Structures are given as C-alpha cells and as structure tokens.
Amino acid sequence: MVLFFCLLSVVIGLYLSSFFSIVxxxxxxxxxxxxxxxxxxxxxxxxxxxxxxxxxxxFENENVKIQGQITPKTIILNTSVWLHIKDFNKRQWLIISANSVNNQSYARLKRAALIAINGEEESK
Incomplete structure (x- = not known):
C-alpha cells in the first residue's frame, strides 16, 4: 500500500510542473x-x-478492543498468526507475532486457529 503511494507520487511528480501541484x-x-x-x-x-x-x-490493549469468532480465513505462518475475526457487524484482522508472546501462549493461539480453520472444513 505504501509502495503504491510512493510510486504514485513519483509518477505524478514527473508530470507535474508547478510547485503548488507537487506540494x-x-x-x-x-x-x-x-x-x-x-x-x-x-x-x-x-x-x-x-x-x-x-x-x-x-483482545484488548490501550488502543484496541477486538472480540469475536476466529474464521477459517485465518492464516498460520511460521512466525506469526494472522487472525481473521468476525464480530457481529464487522470483520477485521489481528496479527500476532511469535516473538511477542511466550512459546506456550503462541502454541495455544495456533491450536485455537487450527480448530477454527479445520472445524469449518470438517462441517462441509
């Protein structure tokens, strides 16, 4: 996303000639x-x-409060878990890195994500 805006500014900057438009x-x-x-x-x-x-x-911290169900769109990687969470009226992502929690908590999080992913596949 940031790369898109950087490339957009370079392309527009090549075609803009006035100082005001560049600003x-x-x-x-x-x-x-x-x-x-x-x-x-x-x-x-x-x-x-x-x-x-x-x-x-x-999940709660000083800035964000997220509550909901883990959906099968959740992605498990080696060093992080990308949780797709469905609330009553919205869906959002939450990324938890392995180095931000202890090993036991990370294993529990991966297990809960696997249950959410595989539980949906078994019911089909």
Missing amino acids: VCLTLNAIALCWVWQKILAIHPDSGVIILEHKQIR
Whole structure:
C-alpha cells in the first residue's frame, strides 16, 4: 500500500510542473501514509491481552478492543498468526507475532486457529 503511494507520487511528480501541484501531491501522500500506518498499528499491536475460548477470541490493549469468532480465513505462518475475526457487524484482522508472546501462549493461539480453520472444513 505504501509502495503504491510512493510510486504514485513519483509518477505524478514527473508530470507535474508547478510547485503548488507537487506540494499538494506530497501532502496527500503524507496523509495517506499516516492513515496506512494507523491501520497497520491497529492490526499488529505490540502489547495486549488475549483471551481464547475455543473459536472465540478477545483482545484488548490501550488502543484496541477486538472480540469475536476466529474464521477459517485465518492464516498460520511460521512466525506469526494472522487472525481473521468476525464480530457481529464487522470483520477485521489481528496479527500476532511469535516473538511477542511466550512459546506456550503462541502454541495455544495456533491450536485455537487450527480448530477454527479445520472445524469449518470438517462441517462441509
């Protein structure tokens, strides 16, 4: 996403000749960068509390409160778990890195994600 805005600013900068249009382009890209950075921080927190119950998850920290069901769209990688969480009215992502929690908690999180992924496949 950030790469898209960087390339967009370079391409527009090549075709813009006035100083005002270049400043407008850079300002819009700076605003977009701040927006994307806030979204990244919201889905990839550096601290917080996770409560797991079968396929349900609750995550809280000082900025974000997420509660819902882990969906089968969840992705398990070697060093992180990308949780796709479905709430009553919205769906969102939460990325938990392996180095941000202890080994036992990470294993429990992976197990809950596997139950959510495989549980949906078995019912089909």
